[in-house]
Amino acid sequence: MQYTLITIQQKKEWVDYIKRSAEYDFYHTWHYHALDESGSPILFVYQEATDFIAFPLIRRKIEDSTLSDLSSVYGYTGPVSNLKFEQLSEGFMDRFKLIFLSFLKQEEHVSVFSRLHPLFQQCLLLERFGGLYDNGKTICIDLSVPIEQQRKKYKKNIYESIKKSWKAGLRVVESKKIADISTFREIYKENMLRIGASDYYHFSLRYFLDLLGTDEFDCRLILVYDGEEAISGSIVTFTGNIAQCHLMATRTKYLNNSPAKFLIDEISLIGRKCGMRYYHLGGGLGFKEDSLFKWKSGFSDLLLNYKSWRFVINVPQYQSLVQKTGMTLCNEVDFFPLYRYPIQKL
Known part of the structure; x- marks a missing residue:
């Protein structure tokens, strides 16, 4: 073999x-x-x-x-x-x-x-x-049901926000213009700074340009406009029969208006036109059932089990590497491999 x-x-x-x-x-x-x-x-x-x-x-x-x-x-x-x-x-x-x-x-x-x-x-x-590990749940919208049935799954406050966005005349625009990609990066960076995300999530403009420039899969930037201003946006992929909410962000000053709720509903319509069966929203931060998870779960009751695979090949070597960091294997830390855990955060 x-x-x-x-x-x-x-x-x-x-x-x-x-x-x-x-x-x-x-x-x-x-x-x-x-x-x-x-x-x-x-x-x-x-x-x-x-x-x-x-x-x-x-x-x-x-x-x-x-x-x-x-x-x-x-x-x-x-x-x-x-x-x-x-x-x-x-x-x-x-x-x-x-x-x-x-x-x-x-x-x-x-x-x-x-x-x-x-x-x-x-x-x-x-x-x-x-080594299979339960990481919690993710939320998925089933696009195979009629749109009216999909929207009946929305929590009342979410549907009310979407209807307010319709009345306010918000609109979505798909774009691959460098200026629009740069605008979304600014919005996304503002979001990451607001929630205290690690440097890993501070993607460069080149990352966004390369991601949206591929011909290997269908990747789109979809922005929400209030008049002439882009106030929210998402990078969405369409692969097979799955639409993925890869990245999403809203300008801080518009958070109370909840344009992202309107955006998710609009992307679900685009997904339907593209023949998608699922619109996967993902889970909470660190896959915890936090406020982000609860917000996403307001769109659908289709919850998926999300797992990771954490497999140790050489146990003595693994234990030795963990000990060198000053950590112990009984630490209550949800991180793998443990020897790569950033100690300064303890």
């Missing part, structure tokens, strides 16, 4: 495997991985005849050692296959496990972390390893 390791330099091969997958999202694509600067993106592929399992990951060196670990890009990734996971044979998945474990040990990887996709049955494969 053999595997293929595709690097970010092998665009054609990466794109080919993802395009041939039965289910995938834009998070799995070559282009999205090419935007990641946290390590070296790889696509691990195990194949038998025409059937394959492909697993996009980020390889990261561990300082002051010959060791490394694997992580995933921001968003919902996990493995993909040319078949749905519920169609894969037990034997095929067992053989994938053997070859993947062999790869992890040979390459001296200490641990693997991957955020999983709430709409795919990836757990059927990864439960063989152990």
Whole structure:
């Protein structure tokens, strides 16, 4: 049994495997991985005849050692296959496990972390390893029902806000103009500063330009205008039958007007025109059931289980790395791998 390791330099091969997958999202694509600067993106592929399992990951060196670990890009990734996971044979998945474990040990990887996709049955494969972790829930709008039925799911205050936006004459505009992208970046940065987000979320203008400039998936900037001023916006992707609310932000001075509620409703209409089945809103900050989660859940009662995969390959090495940081394995910290936890935040 053999595997293929595709690097970010092998665009054609990466794109080919993802395009041939039965289910995938834009998070799995070559282009999205090419935007990641946290390590070296790889696509691990195990194949038998025409059937394959492909697993996009980020390889990261561990300082002051010959060791490394694997992580995933921001968003919902996990493995993909040319078949749905519920169609894969037990034997095929067992053989994938053997070859993947062999790869992890040979390459001296200490641990693997991957955020999983709430709409795919990836757990059927990864439960063989152990390390599945319940991260909470995400919210999804079902676009297959009539729009009237969708809106009946909205909480009363949300629908009232949307109707006020209609009366106020708010409008949405799709744009890929540099000036509009720059405007959205300013709005998004203002939001991140307001909530005290880490530097990771302070994306550069180049990030937004590259994200919206791809032809590998359908990515759109949709802005809400009040008169001539852009007051809210979202970067939305349409992949397969899934619309993803990747990034969303509102100018602070307009928060009380709640234009984002109007924006979500409008994006759901665009998603319908594009043939989407789901509009995935995501979860709360850090996937906690916080105020953001409660706000999103006001649009739908379709809650999805969101899991991550946290797998330790070499337990003694993992424990040693954790001890070097001064942390202990019994720390009540929801972070993996624990040896990468930013100690100054404790």
